Amino acid sequence: MNTMSASSSRIDVYLRLTRLNKPIGIFLVLWPMLWALWLAAGGLPNLWVLAVFLLGAVLMRSAGCVINDFADRRIDGHVARTQARPLATGEASSREALVLFAVLCLMAFVLVLTLNGLTIAMAFVGAGLATLYPFTKRLTHWPQMFLGAAFGWAVPMAFAAQAGGVPAGGWTLFVATLIWALVYDTFYAMVDREDDLKIGVKSTAILWGRYDRAVIGVFQCLWLALLVLVGVQFDLGAVYYLSLVVGAGMACYHQWLARNRERDACFKAFMHHNILGGVIFFGIVIDLAIR
Numbered sequence: 001m002n003t004m005s006a007s008s009s010r011i012d013v014y015l016r017l018t019r020l021n022k023p024i025g026i027f028l029v030l031w032p033m034l035w036a037l038w039l040a041a042g043g044l045p046n047l048w049v050l051a052v053f054l055l056g057a058v059l060m061r062s063a064g065c066v067i068n069d070f071a072d073r074r075i076d077g078h079v080a081r082t083q084a085r086p087l088a089t090g091e092a093s094s095r096e097a098l099v100l101f102a103v104l105c106l107m108a109f110v111l112v113l114t115l116n117g118l119t120i121a122m123a124f125v126g127a128g129l130a131t132l133y134p135f136t137k138r139l140t141h142w143p144q145m146f147l148g149a150a151f152g153w154a155v156p157m158a159f160a161a162q163a164g165g166v167p168a169g170g171w172t173l174f175v176a177t178l179i180w181a182l183v184y185d186t187f188y189a190m191v192d193r194e195d196d197l198k199i200g201v202k203s204t205a206i207l208w209g210r211y212d213r214a215v216i217g218v219f220q221c222l223w224l225a226l227l228v229l230v231g232v233q234f235d236l237g238a239v240y241y242l243s244l245v246v247g248a249g250m251a252c253y254h255q256w257l258a259r260n261r262e263r264d265a266c267f268k269a270f271m272h273h274n275i276l277g278g279v280i281f282f283g284i285v286i287d288l289a290i291r
Contacts, residue, residue, distance in 0.1 A: 013086045013091050013092050014092075014100065016085065016086055017065065017066055017069060017085075017086045017087070017092055017097065017100065018062035018063075018065055018066060018100070018104070019061070019062065019065040020058075020062060024271060024274055025061050025064075025065065026057060026058055026061050027274045027277060027278075028151060028181070028184070028273065028274065028277065029057045029060070029061050029151050029154060030054070030057050030277075031274075031277025031278060031280065031281055032151070032152060032154065032155050032173070032176075032177040032180070032277070033053055033057055033154040033155065033158050034281050035155070035173060035177075035280060035281055035284055036154070036155040036156075036158035036159055036162075036170065036173055037049065037050060037053060037158045037162055038281075038284050038285055038288060039159075039169070039170075039173070039230075039234050039284060039288075040158060040159045040162035040163040040170070041162050041163070042288060043288045043289065045162050046162060048114070049115065049158075049161045049162050052111045052112070052114060052115060052161070053154065053157075053158060053161070055111060056108045056111050056112065056154075057154060059104050059105075059107050059108040059111075060104070060105070060108050060126065060127075060130055062104050063101050063104035063105050063108065063130060064130045064133070064134075064150065066097050066100050066101040066104065067097075067101050067130065067131055067134055068133070068134040069085050069086070069087045069088075069097060070087065070094060070097045070098060070101070070134070071134035071135050072085075072087075072088075072134065073087040073088060073094060073097075075199050075201060076088035077089075078195065078198070078199050079192055079195040079196070079199070080195060081191060081192055081195075082192075105127055108123075108127075109123060109127075115161045116160065116161065116164060118160040118164070118165070119157055119160045119161040122153070122156060122157045122160055123157065125153060126150070126153040126154070126157060129146065129149050129150035129153055130150045132146060132150075133146045133147050133149075133150045137201050137202050137203065138200075138201070138202070139202075140202060141202040141203060141204060141206060141207035142204060142207070143202065143203060143204075144181065144182045144185040144186055144189065144203065144204045145178065145182055145204075147181050147182075147185050148177065148178035148179065148180070148181030148182050148185070149178055151177065151181050152174050152175075152177035152178045152180075152181060153174070155170060155173050155174040155177050156170055156171065156174050167233075168233060169229075169230055169233030169234050172226055172229050172230050172233060173226075173230050175226055176223055176226035176227050176230060179219050179222055179223040179226065180223050180273070180277075182204065182219055183216055183219050183220055183223060183251075183273075184269075184270050184273040185204075185270075186203070186204045186205050186208075186212065186215075186216055187216070187254065187258060187266050187267075187269040187270040187273075188266075188267070188270040189203035189204060189205035189206070190205045190212060190258065190261060190263075190266040191263045191266050191267050191270070192205075193205045193206060212261075213255060213258055213259070213261075216255070216258075217255060220251040220254075220255075223251075224244060224247065224248055224251070227244055227247075227280070228241075228244065231244070236284070236287050236288075237287050237290075237291070238287075239283055239286045239287040239290065240283045240284055240287040241283075242283065243279050243280050243282065243283020243284070243287075244280070244283070246279050246283075247276055247279055247280060250272065250275070250276050250279070251276075253272070254269040254272060254273075257269040257272075
């Protein structure tokens with residue numbers, strides 16, 4: 001019984017360390033990747049490629065969470081939202097975290113080895129971005145941009161795997177994904193702003209200060225403009241553009257949620273981007289299906 005209890009406890013620790021108990025981050029990686037796969041295929045993508053990217057997104061997001069907690073192990077205890085994380089509480093060791101990170105990356109790489117050479121080469125860039133991101137918050141006020149690059153790198157990889165190359169529209173979608181992450185992760189950073197100021201962690205929320213919502217608004221408009229360009233580049237139709245109209249309305253709602261910069265409201269605005277990503281995805285899927 002004690003052995004079973006200990007095993008259950010370790011599983012709980014690893015679930016929290018990889019954030020598999022909080023899948024929002026998985027969806028924020030998945031949605032742009034799915035946008036890219038459907039656009040690259042002009043409809044339903046190759047099922048093996050789809051399976052590899054679905055599982056790979058789960059593995060690499062989990063690996064990213066582990067290396068993030070390793071990088072933040074000495075500061076998470078000073079932030080209200082993160083003080084119960086396993087490395088901050090001592091429930092997991094730094095060695096455990098590094099081993100788990102390596103195993104998750106290796107599993108993802110084994111999956112990528114079943115795809116073409118270009119995708120395999122691009123996977124090294126993706127792994128580098130995922131590893132680099134957690135350390136950028138000590139060096140720059142733009143860690144959200146690096147997160148966007150790490151999350152968004154699945155977009156050109158998806159085009160490479162499905163279509164054998166990345167067209168101009170694929171790179172436009174990558175930039176749009178980077179901007180999208182910059183927006184939602186700034187809402188996320190607004191939750192921690194007071195704690196981050198105390199411990200010296202940098203973010204766009206701190207950089208933009210009282211102009212945060214205005215700057216977010218500019219980037220929201222840029223994101224939507226880039227998605228309009230994607231629609232032009234891939235000759236998408238009315239259903240897709242309708243999804244962008246819905247997306248614009250949701251972006252306005254996020255601004256309204258964050259109007260008083262309250263922690264819970266800013267966190268809700270961040271979480272709501274999962275729904276927004278789904279709206280764009282189904283706009284693409286339906287538009288391609290009814291051609």
